[in-house]
Ligand SMILES: Nc1ncnc2c1ncn2[C@@H]1O[C@H](COP(=O)(O)OP(=O)(O)OP(=O)(O)O)[C@@H](O)[C@H]1O
């Protein structure tokens with residue numbers, strides 16, 4: 538079978554295509570048959586502003602047909618070869634989620650016109666970040682440090698759900714880095730630019746370190762930094778490189794600390810990094826050192842699977858389909874197509890996991 542996954546929760550419009558087989562004897566997915574055939578994407582960027590939802594949605598409308606064609610060509614397939622469609626239904630920016638859901642609906646209706654009743658699986662984006670990690674690494678039951686633009690969560694699987702055992706109380710770490718970068722006129726996305734500058738930082742500036750139990754927050758630090766960089770004489774004493782270095786050392790240390798406590802509290806010995814900020818090599822290094830010191834394994838994905846991508850949505854679609862969680866158009870296609878909808882605020886820990 539072939540699954541086409543659609544990602545559109547925020548700045549990225551992505552299409553992933555995965556081939557897989559069900560074992561005819563027990564109806565389980567046969568692991569050796571899973572192949573990622575394509576993982577294509579286009580991401581919104583901006584020199585000055587951050588993400589303006591309506592502009593990002595326009596971007597996705599502009600690129601969606603090209604990315605679908607690119608992915609099909611890469612996989613050497615035609616649309617009618619698709620047996621299953623999945624899309625990010627939650628959580629994310631309403632404007633952009635809607636584009637992905639509409640693409641899923643349109644493709645399903647188009648296939649239906651050719652008498653193909655292709656099921657559509659709505660999936661949770663955060664859980665997709667986790668499951669692609671379990672697919673591509675040896676991690677079996679890891680703590681996930683999920684660090685992206687909108688989300689910062691430390692997640693553990695317990696009793697049928699992915700429980701959030703620590704999280705940001707305000708903004709996500711990526712949004713924090715992007716907003717700081719905007720203040721520094723570095724453009725969007727800012728995380729990679731801060732990483733580059735941080736490599737040449739020499740002086741460590743002491744910054745507020747805010748952990749509350751297992752939770753973190755970054756809003757106060759952001760206000761503090763905005764005031765700091767506008768202080769007269771600040772850049773006479775420190776360089777922008779020093780600032781980026783100090784920010785990374787501070788925020789990544791507190792995330793690594795929460796991840797370590799999660800490993801201890803949940804009695805687990807695997808850490809998996811996911812989300813766009815997991816591309817950061819300094820964060821990867823800190824987590825690897827922490828895991829080594831406590832005899833745990835640290836799993837890091839290739840960047841292509843850390844940032845938002847269609848392949849992870851296709852894979853979670855396959856898992857949800859295997860558990861019977863999908864929509865079919867059947868005889869009343871127009872009415873049933875309306876069920877291909879979005880849920881922008883659905884949290885990771887509200888989703889019941891039936892395939893595990
Ligand atoms: N090397 C890096 N260092 C730090 N941050 C990075 C790096 N590369 C990307 N980022 C940050 O990752 C974030 C994007 O993450 P991702 O692609 O998972 O999208 P997202 O919209 O934030 O997804 P989600 O819906 O999961 O919150 C941006 O904030 C970006 O600045």
Ligand SMILES: [Mg+2]
Nearest residue numbers: 685812844845
């Ligand atoms: Mg993401």
